[in-house]
Amino acid sequence: MPDPAARKAPQPATSQASEYAPEVRFRLRLTQGARIAVGPGRIELLEAVREAGSITAAARGLGMSYRRAWMLLDDLNRCLRAPVVESVHGGAQGGGSRLTDTGLELVRLYRHIEQTAQRACGEDIEALKGLLARP
């Protein structure tokens, strides 16, 4: 196999890459030991429950099994001081699930941290994008 270090000349961008502007995303993870307590997938799931008003609909919207969604939320509940999701019984919708105050605060903090980080690092992020091959 040839050594990639032998590539001395800049490579032309592929036509696929040149169709899209580069994007920088922060993925924030909160871990305890080897265990991921809070990460982007769980936050996305919480947002889906908040919008859909039920775990079933949230899971469906994310292309996730109900069982997987349930396990992620159950694990989140165990990681936090208070549960993030609670049942709603009755009402016009016939019940469902909604985020608790803790769940709402978790989502708010997580997204706020991402936005703050993106703003604080604007200059370096542009410099990083500048290293990418252009069409």
Place this chain on the structure above:
Amino acid sequence: MPDPAARKAPQPATSQASEYAPEVRFRLRLTQGARIAVGPGRIELLEAVREAGSITAAARGLGMSYRRAWMLLDDLNRCLRAPVVESVHGGAQGGGSRLTDTGLELVRLYRHIEQTAQRACGEDIEALKGLLARP
């Protein structure tokens, strides 16, 4: 299967979780369309090449096959304006690989962004940690 929303009371932390202080990590990803150009795994590999002075030794240190390391570096070279790794021939070490100026700059920017983000979000990060269950 019981509804996780039914958990009303805070869950006790497991003994495993209580042994470790929570840690917050930013994982920065630079994407073009669906393609990841720069991410934590590639930066870690570049740092390993920088320290070890060879792709073979870097791959070994990360428990990665030489082939996998080569492909990641080759892809990085294609994503950027200039290659990130170059061959070193001869010398006391009998040759190897080292980062180019572009490679060094990429690692520096990436790590600096992570540090800046962590500093800028200190208060929110502490609030996020405060939502976690304690022993």
